[in-house]
Amino acid sequence: MKLEKSRFKNASLWLALSIVAVTVILMIAVYFRFLRLHIALSEFDIHHWLSWTGTLFIAFFTPAYYFLKRRYPQKFRTLLKAHVFGNLLSVMFVSIHLTQQISRPPQAYPQLGTGIVLYAAMILLTLTGFFLRFQAARNLTRRLRFLHTSVAVSFYLIIVVHVLHGLEII
Numbered sequence: 726m727k728l729e730k731s732r733f734k735n736a737s738l739w740l741a742l743s744i745v746a747v748t749v750i751l752m753i754a755v756y757f758r759f760l761r762l763h764i765a766l767s768e769f770d771i772h773h774w775l776s777w778t779g780t781l782f783i784a785f786f787t788p789a790y791y792f793l794k795r796r797y798p799q800k801f802r803t804l805l806k807a808h809v810f811g812n813l814l815s816v817m818f819v820s821i822h823l824t825q826q827i828s829r830p831p832q833a834y835p836q837l838g839t840g841i842v843l844y845a846a847m848i849l850l851t852l853t854g855f856f857l858r859f860q861a862a863r864n865l866t867r868r869l870r871f872l873h874t875s876v877a878v879s880f881y882l883i884i885v886v887h888v889l890h891g892l893e894i895i
Contacts, residue, residue: 737806738859741813748817755824762825772825779818782811783847784884787877809858816851819844839887846880 754760762772790808826835853873889895
């Protein structure tokens with residue numbers, strides 16, 4: 726049983742690292758315009774849809790995960806997988822969008838204020854979550870859990886400000 730858990734954990738770690746590597750490769754491809762995502766789908770470009778999909782998954786599934794893991798403890802492992810890998814894919818989508826934005830020419834460069842803060846919070850959430858999930862710093866688990874939760878709350882506040890700013894309400 727111990728060996729099975731170890732193999733599963735290693736497979737999960739390698740899959741997670743692969744998603745991170747693919748994210749970096751896609752970001753480089755988008756930045757250097759090997760991959761162009763200015764393809765309109767409805768009235769918005771694909772990179773916007775990717776960003777919204779990723780953000781909505783994080784925004785809705787993360788609190789759902791928190792409540793469901795307590796309500797259905799027997800489904801914890803399945804919920805944890807969905808939380809970890811769903812959020813990693815969401816980070817990939819949002820990273821592609823941010824890279825598309827920062828690769829724009831100077832005359833069309835966006836105002837990044839709230840987006841950069843939101844992205845920084847998301848990356849901090851991802852890093853702390855990665856360390857917690859794969860127990861990379863066991864002696865810091867308590868502090869990382871506190872930081873992970875605190876940044877999650879900040880992330881939600883920043884999302885609200887970012888959306889209101891994007892809609893030109895504030």
